[in-house]
Amino acid sequence: MIKVGIVGGTGYTGVELLRILVHHPETELAVITSRSEEGVRLDDMYPNLRGYTDLQFTVPDADALGACDVVFFATPHGVAHALAEEVLNSGARVVDLSADFRLKDVPTWEKWYGQEHGAPGILPEAVYGLPEVYRSDISKARLVACPGCYPTSVELGLIPLIEQGLIDDQLLIADCKTGVSGAGRGAKVGSLFAETADSFMAYGTSGHRHLPEIRQELRAAAGGKDIDITFTPHLAPMIRGILATLYARIPGQNIDDLQAIFEKRYADEPFVDVLPAGSQPATRSVKGSNVCRLALHYHEDTGQVIVLSAIDNLVKGSSGQAVQCMNIMFGFPEDMGLQHVALMP
Numbered sequence: 647m648i649k650v651g652i653v654g655g656t657g658y659t660g661v662e663l664l665r666i667l668v669h670h671p672e673t674e675l676a677v678i679t680s681r682s683e684e685g686v687r688l689d690d691m692y693p694n695l696r697g698y699t700d701l702q703f704t705v706p707d708a709d710a711l712g713a714c715d716v717v718f719f720a721t722p723h724g725v726a727h728a729l730a731e732e733v734l735n736s737g738a739r740v741v742d743l744s745a746d747f748r749l750k751d752v753p754t755w756e757k758w759y760g761q762e763h764g765a766p767g768i769l770p771e772a773v774y775g776l777p778e779v780y781r782s783d784i785s786k787a788r789l790v791a792c793p794g795c796y797p798t799s800v801e802l803g804l805i806p807l808i809e810q811g812l813i814d815d816q817l818l819i820a821d822c823k824t825g826v827s828g829a830g831r832g833a834k835v836g837s838l839f840a841e842t843a844d845s846f847m848a849y850g851t852s853g854h855r856h857l858p859e860i861r862q863e864l865r866a867a868a869g870g871k872d873i874d875i876t877f878t879p880h881l882a883p884m885i886r887g888i889l890a891t892l893y894a895r896i897p898g899q900n901i902d903d904l905q906a907i908f909e910k911r912y913a914d915e916p917f918v919d920v921l922p923a924g925s926q927p928a929t930r931s932v933k934g935s936n937v938c939r940l941a942l943h944y945h946e947d948t949g950q951v952i953v954l955s956a957i958d959n960l961v962k963g964s965s966g967q968a969v970q971c972m973n974i975m976f977g978f979p980e981d982m983g984l985q986h987v988a989l990m991p
């Protein structure tokens with residue numbers, strides 16, 4: 647059994663970590679923090695946890711967190727910068743769900759996040775937590791930077807084509823739709839029911855902070871080649887889920903060969919499901935599960951490839967992927983605690 651700490655246990659990714667970890671046979675919840683709910687029982691705030699834990703929220707304390715084996719940061723950016731190094735120095739390993747350690751380049755991080763990087767000293771040891779690409783590095787890491795939710799959906803959908811050298815000098819397109827839980831639990835006018843429930847809108851069109859992260863990882867998959875992409879997120883009237891519609895022009899192919907590339911690339915991946923070509927994965931088919939469902943479409947007349955990629959932003963897009971990384975770091979079966987079948991309807 648390993649002892650687990652969660653910084654930011656009251657947020658959406660925090661409570662999703664709790665939902666997953668209360669069933670995990672190798673973990674014991676030890677420290678769950680909240681500054682605003684100190685002393686409140688977890689199951690008073692989140693009744694779905696009744697019967698699974700009698701813990702109370704405590705304020706973040708580096709000594710208590712450092713006594714854990716692993717600490718998840720489910721906090722806004724900047725918090726892990728301030729606390730992670732001390733926690734690591736106490737001997738705990740860190741899985742950060744925020745964006746604090748995802749970008750390798752400090753000036754790029756500072757430009758997109760509008761603040762000074764608070765922990766450049768430990769940044770070089772951070773491993774990007776996408777198991778389908780970095781599994782071996784994750785297994786040895788002390789500090790894992792979990793990918794963003796949109797980047798997870800986009801990277802899993804495009805990397806097989808890039809690794810095969812099929813993407814030349816072209817501007818890829820990622821047209822992504824997300825649910826409102828992506829904005830977190832904090833009260834904001836833009837997350838109100840009346841603002842989101844019967845509407846659909848693009849945002850971040852002139853530049854979203856996930857763009858440099860997607861670029862970084864697509865370029866890494868291309869061996870450093872200058873791959874670029876237009877990324878437009880949309881807010882859809884749903885609670886969970888991301889559907890990424892990804893466009894690339896690859897003339898002279900056929901759907902069977904493209905499908906074979908994806909099936910081979912993900913044949914041994916427990917959480918990537920390549921559907922039969924021409925399928926339409928719905929966000930509902932992954933709701934509550936750690937699976938990324940991919941489907942390929944190909945227009946022979948124009949050479950247009952369309953990859954559809956569906957994930958649950960709170961599972962494969964954050965907390966589920968974070969537990970998958972923890973399993974890899976501690977040598978547990980990779981799917982331990984993550985075998986939930988998606989909720990239907």
Ligand SMILES: NC(=O)C1=CN([C@@H]2O[C@H](COP(=O)(O)OP(=O)(O)OC[C@H]3O[C@@H](n4cnc5c(N)ncnc54)[C@H](OP(=O)(O)O)[C@@H]3O)[C@@H](O)[C@H]2O)C=CC1
Pocket residue numbers: 653654655656657658659660679680681682683706719720721722723725743744745793794795827828829830831832959960963964
């Ligand atoms: N929602 C999503 O779909 C995804 C979110 N993420 C990332 O995960 C992180 C958490 O997101 P989410 O759960 O949605 O956010 P929420 O806003 O829902 O929750 C934030 C949590 O962090 C705590 N917190 C806030 N400020 C501080 C601080 N200064 N020190 C310590 N704790 C703090 C809050 O509790 P309290 O204020 O009581 O301490 C709360 O528990 C973010 O970085 C987000 O970008 C990543 C992928 C997907």
Ligand SMILES: CC(=O)N[C@@H](CCC(=O)OP(=O)(O)O)C(=O)O
Pocket residue numbers: 743744745793794795796824825826827828829830856879881
């Ligand atoms: C609807 C909404 O606001 N979605 C969030 C999704 C990103 C997110 O959750 O942040 P991570 O970088 O930590 O993945 C956004 O666009 O910022």
